[in-house]
Amino acid sequence: NAGVTQTPKFRVLKTGQSMTLLCAQDMNHEYMYWYRQDPGMGLRLIHYSVGEGTTAKGEVPDGYNVSRLKKQNFLLGLESAAPSQTSVYFCASSYASGGATDTQYFGPGTRLTVL
Amino acid sequence: QKEVEQDPGPLSVPEGAIVSLNCTYSNSAFQYFMWYRQYSRKGPELLMYTYSSGNKEDGRFTAQVDKSSKYISLFIRDSQPSDSATYLCAFNDYKLSFGAGTTVTVRA
Numbered sequence: 001n002a003g004v005t006q007t008p009k010f011r012v013l014k015t016g017q018s019m020t021l022l023c024a025q026d027m028n029h030e031y032m033y034w035y036r037q038d039p040g041m042g043l044r045l046i047h048y049s050v051g052e053g054t055t056a057k058g059e060v061p062d063g064y065n066v067s068r069l070k071k072q073n074f075l076l077g078l079e080s081a082a083p084s085q086t087s088v089y090f091c092a093s094s095y096a097s098g099g100a101t102d103t104q105y106f107g108p109g110t111r112l113t114v115l
Numbered sequence: 116q117k118e119v120e121q122d123p124g125p126l127s128v129p130e131g132a133i134v135s136l137n138c139t140y141s142n143s144a145f146q147y148f149m150w151y152r153q154y155s156r157k158g159p160e161l162l163m164y165t166y167s168s169g170n171k172e173d174g175r176f177t178a179q180v181d182k183s184s185k186y187i188s189l190f191i192r193d194s195q196p197s198d199s200a201t202y203l204c205a206f207n208d209y210k211l212s213f214g215a216g217t218t219v220t221v222r223a
Binding site: 040042043044045048058090092102103106107108 | 119121123156157158159160161164203207210211213214215216
């Protein structure tokens with residue numbers, strides 16, 4: 001099992017460009033999440049999904065959109081990138097949510113720089 | 116006030132030392148208390164979890180929770196260079212709320 005994979009691993013964008021980050025999981029998990037990690041800020045939830053076809057806003061959703069057309073995939077889109085979106089983006093998945101045993105499994109991250 | 120506050124570090128300790136990591140939280144709704152470990156340029160992975168006040172041991176790691184003080188700790192005994200990582204506390208109600216992380220370096 002590959003677990004959670006993320007594509008691409010690195011990307012440099014210019015301000016105003018758009019891009020899509022792809023997350024895939026092969027654990028048949030219902031829940032998927034997108035986080036960003038910035039120095040001194042920890043992990044902050046951008047958007048999440050509780051199942052195929054559903055999405056919901058997290059703590060810092062502005063400037064991002066998501067889609068969950070297939071259960072195994074969760075896409076994060078930046079329509080018009082800004083330097084403030086320079087960050088490391090992590091995708092995670094879990095079987096369910098709300099309990100400690102519902103462990104979130106994280107991907108390796110995407111390092112995004114917006115110039 | 117932030118929902119979760121974690122001692123920022125960084126910490127540098129000699130091999131064999133005891134490492135102590137701490138977090139405080141303000142949300143009384145948090146029911147589960149976790150520690151994630153994140154190696155450099157990797158995603159976080161769950162290290163330990165607990166849901167009650169008291170201590171929980173797993174090998175060289177001990178997680179301690181004091182719900183009355185809203186305070187959790189992680190202790191690493193006989194620390195090894197392989198323990199060098201960033202440790203994030205996390206709390207769960209309907210979603211995970213993470214601390215900012217403490218970077219630990221264990222010197223050989």
